[in-house]
Amino acid sequence: MSTILTALMEVLDNIYHHLDRHEFIIGIYLDLQKAFDTVNHDILLYKLQNYGVRGIVNQWFKSYLSGRKQITSIRDSYSDIGSVTVGVPQGSVLGAVGLLFLLYINDICNAIPDAKIKLFADDSNLFSYDTSLSNLHHRAVLSNLFDTAGHLVIFPPAGGLQSRGAMASAPSASL
Secondary structure, three states: HHEEEHHHHHHHOOOOOOOHHOOOEEEEEEEEHHHHHHOEEEHHHHHHHHHOOOOOHHHHHHHOOOOOEEOEEEOOOEOOOOEOOOOOOOHHHHHHHHHHHHHHHHHHHHOOOOOOEEEEOOEEEEEEEEOOHHHHHHHHHHHHOEEOOEOOOOOOHHOOOOOOOOOEOOOOOOO
């Protein structure tokens, strides 16, 4: 609980800091839909390699992620065995703390240049600020976070994750 409170205090402190400087702030709050279940294995392995996880260790992760099967049971009824081709295992040391998932979305901070991001497993907060509302709007549009209608879209760097819930709107430059 204390880590959540600490993170909240840091977010609030950051917001107040920029408000005191008379800056506009964009706050994007994301709860990534089925986050742990949508991790693309090829993208994750590529990112691990870029983080320096290469050779035998990268092959171990490939083995850990591939060839997984699942079955669903309800009382005495069982589904067919299905192959798991995406997602990170949950209930394991790597899955429980979200380590693989956090490494997978670690580059989400590249979505908007000069933005501040807080990652909490599948919940993320992204903040950008500027003295000009027009500059903020321009930065958000250039980041490809928003489509031409002003709706929040998938983060391209994070590789296939979708935002849960209602679409957010891009900040308007008109007041």
